[in-house]
Amino acid sequence: MSSLHISTLSSSSSSLSRVHAAISVPKLPRFPISLPKIPTSSSAKVVQELDGSKQTIVPSQKFQDSCDPNRSKAIIELYASLEAVADRVEMHKNIGEQRNNWNSLLFNSVNMMTLSASTMVGLNTAIDNTAFKLSSALLFTAATGMLLIMNKIQPSQLTEEQRNATRLFKQLQKEIQTTLAIGNPTEEDVHSAMERVLALDKAYPLPLLGAMLEKFPSKFEPAVWWPKTKTNNDFEAQVFRSQKKTNNGWTPELETQMWQLLEVVKRKDMEDYDRLGNLALKINKTLAISGPLLTGIAALGSALPSHGSSWPGIAAAMAGSLAASLNALEHGGQVGMVFEMYRNCGGFFKLLQETIETTLEEKDCEKRENGEVFEMKVAMKLGRSVSQLRQVASKFAAYESEGINMDEFASKLC
Incomplete structure (x- = not known):
């Protein structure tokens, strides 16, 4: 009995210890x-x-x-301008693709209509068939109307305008982003961005009716996509500027070099693009008039009664074939696009000329852009290194002293 009692007590105590261990919670x-x-x-x-x-x-x-508050307002306005510029980039890109499709579809359609009508006229001379006669006359008439519209709007030139606008708006977008990244925008930066956006809108309009650029101007004029430069001609300001002692990276040698380079740009690059632009304009005018004139002659020849003679049909077939060839040269060769390319290159050199003149006419060197940075930017725009840029200026000076015309262009890009 005693052994049983002892074993019972030991077992109960061990179970109590186990229960106590089970319900104990560690401290967190x-x-x-x-x-x-x-x-x-x-x-x-x-x-x-x-x-x-x-x-x-x-x-x-x-x-x-x-x-x-002024700086915060300038940042907000610049971001708003940046959003507007990004939207315009997308708009010009999409419309450029659309007008490129116009050029391809209209060109192929007009040529197929003209060649089909010429084939029908040729068959009609062999077998006098009224259906061929009427069909060819209708096709030639429709081709004449489509050519008149196509030559008026110049789809290839419109496409090139949108390409240039997209590129220039992207350039403006990058400049605004750089201004924001530097972190010191001013109200002047905001006004400059807005003026450049409006100038680009005017130079490369989106609508066709009422705002389309003249495709056949009386003479070649470079494209202008920047606002007019404002100069300060105040006499007191000029006197104040002359008292400045710092040069901001400018030296008399660098100023002379820039004036010499500007003369090279005027006498070689700008004159060359003016000549090429006028030549492209004349070729485009001639082709734009000749194409509809020939298809109109073909439509008239195919509609005339033959009276036993095949000459009206032969003349219509020849005029239609020649019209298809000229149409392929004008719109397949995209002469309008070439003319717009020359306008854009002429505008590039005109902008470079105004930039150099405005910078050098500023008497206060502190208000100019740093001379070394400006020289590097001009060299990069012309596709040259700084040393090559100086060589061109010195070469011009040597040729000018000997009375010899410069035989080298300033730019290696355009």
């Missing part, structure tokens, strides 16, 4: 939690009480700049 470790302090003032120094001690917090330069 303490994790220190620190919350960020919210500044209570936007002044230059914020004083806070931390555990009985004082700590001074100095806001960063970026935080201070964001408190400038």
